[in-house]
Amino acid sequence: MDNNISVQMKVETGDAGYVLEDVPHLSDYIPNLPTYPNPLRSNPAYSVVKQYFVDADDTVPQKVVVHKDGPRGIHFRRAGPRQRVYFTPDEVHAAIVTCGGLCPGLNTVIREIVCALYHMYGVTKVLGIDGGYRGFYSKNTITLTPKVVDDIHKRGGTIIGTSRGGHDKPKIVDSIQDRGINQVYIIGGDGTQKGAAVIYQEIRKRGLKAVVAGIPKTIDNDIPVIDKSFGFDTAVEEAQRAINAAHVEAESAENGIGVVKLMGRYSGFIAMYATLASRDVDLCLIPESPFFLEGEGGLLEYVEKRLKDNGHMVIVVAEGAGQELLAAETLNSSTAQDASGNKLLQDVGLWISDKIKKHFARQTSMPITLKYIDPTYMIRAVPSNASDNVYCTLLAQSCVHGVMAGYTGFVSGLVNGRQTYIPFNRITEKQNNVVITDRMWARLLSSTNQPSFLGPKEVEVQKQVEAQTIEGENSKPNDI
Ligand SMILES: Nc1ncnc2c1ncn2[C@@H]1O[C@H](COP(=O)(O)OP(=O)(O)O)[C@@H](O)[C@H]1O
């Protein structure tokens, strides 16, 4: 990707260390664009709202915990409707695409973009791109109207389909240009938003009056800056059902062990939150926290102790946990990737179940019953819950307001409880991970009673590594 920062974001500084990481605007590269009064002025639902339009100077701080003499720090532009817009309703030709893995709430976001465009801004031309990025150049489009999307928020998945791979920049931008699309709404994770950033840059290079806006999606909650990603709460809630089942199975057998594998390729947020919510979990394994099996202080010793003390136990394991152990053992540091270039993982749930079974098979005095539950796809294929539905609505509406106001090259995201516009590069440059020296992981350790598997030396190293990340960057949602 061309990392030309000046076209990705506009940095403004102010007094007392104030920094605004602003998003690009159509007027940055197209001069003298006409503007129009926002049609929401005469919308009966919204015209009564006091101060409905967002003040042009409103910004939201990234860090809310501050010291008396500390700098004001990084801010993002506050989302919301502006007094003037850069498109007339007839002029707009919008397209929506969903890419990457599924996530609860995708259909709600699609629904609310369509409805906001129709009902708030009088737009009537909205297309769905079929099956992710490759749909721009290899498939017919899907017409989206309020009627078509009316009850889609009650369904899991995405009605316009999704895919991995297939990001062909020239073909995608040609398709946007040839079809006369001038608003592109891109819903997807880190990979998708990297793709959105290059599409935006190419559109800008060609001088087109077309805006590109993203809505971050990831069930793993691994996108930085934003408070949390939509669908995450639903996934954690759905994971409870699997954990409950594992607990019931474990409790009902002598030395019963229930193992549940949850999603989380590089970030263990689902496993951590599902564990904290359940309180039935005795051991939670995540990619960020290394562990070992054999010997004093190892996982097998802990399992044995827990069974002796309690008669049963529940283990939650994130899919990315312990991958280095599997690779070392199978001598298979596999380089296999999916179509988007994401590393394909080995099944840690099966592996750990097998290790535990073999360990106890060697000890005839302690027969165990182990049940392995793999609900990974079940937790992301469900419709979003009530609170995610509201969250998706706000994300979608904020995105539409920003696009109508001429902003481009941004994602709509929640920062410290406020809707904001964030430049693409800020959310694609790094990943949000569980910080195992933060308070949230300590809460988990204290709730499960599991060992941290780290010696004092390793804790020190971990602290030093984490101290090197920019202060405050990773402070959400771990360090509450
Ligand atoms: N670095 C990149 N540059 C351009 N496109 C990318 C990049 N990484 C991924 N993509 C595209 O984004 C889409 C989704 O990516 P993927 O990693 O599968 O999911 P997610 O967006 O959820 O992380 C795919 O169509 C893929 O080709």
Ligand SMILES: O=P(O)(O)OC[C@H]1O[C@](O)(COP(=O)(O)O)[C@@H](O)[C@@H]1O
């Ligand atoms: O089998 P698929 O569709 O590739 O999805 C599996 C992966 O999708 C994820 O849910 C994340 O997907 P995204 O990066 O698309 O959000 C991971 O947790 C999981 O490894």
Ligand SMILES: [Mg+2]
């Ligand atoms: Mg991803």
